[in-house]
Amino acid sequence: ETGVTQTPRHLVMGMTNKKSLKCEQHLGHNAMYWYKQSAKKPLELMFVYNFKEQTENNSVPSRFSPECPNSSHLFLHLHTLQPEDSALYLCASSQEGDGTSGELFFGEGSRLTVL
């Protein structure tokens, strides 16, 4: 396995469901991110975990709940979502510090549709 992998690739859920998105990085990086990509809008940073600690939470509604059990895995728990939450959710990782470029490496994304 290489890079950043996300599952599931596609998810359809009702507004009352609870589901989770999973991300795994095989790059040995120390930071992981969740981004939301909606049509005609810039990528929106949702959460950042650096060394497993959440360092950014950009005013994301509480119906989105991140979890980072270790430096290689990141989850996004979803509950009581709204139709406007339908989007592509991208996970990324990077290596921070030590003079690195800090480049983001993205997964393939999870396409979420909320009915």
Add this chain to the structure above:
Amino acid sequence: ELKVEQNPLFLSMQEGKNYTIYCNYSTTSDRLYWYRQDPGKSLESLFVLLSNGAVKQEGRLMASLDTKARLSTLHITAAVHDLSATYFCAVVGTNTGNQFYFGTGTSLTVIP
């Protein structure tokens, strides 16, 4: 909040032609990245620009950074159909921690 503006948002060009995509940003930065995204796919890193005057080239694409003007350009030389994609620039501000700010993207279509 750091603002990143790309233009044009949409670009249709003929094969063999040259064109430039512009990325302007609103605050000091010394880290700028270019990404490519194909439809239904993830973002693929193209260039990392880490200093004023940096220039990187890969095939028909060349990126440059002018931190004083707060401007990066992505120049396309003799476009080919395979370059059709959406291109994003992303900026990390000097005083914004490690948060990446993305432009809205430039959707490029190369017409045979």
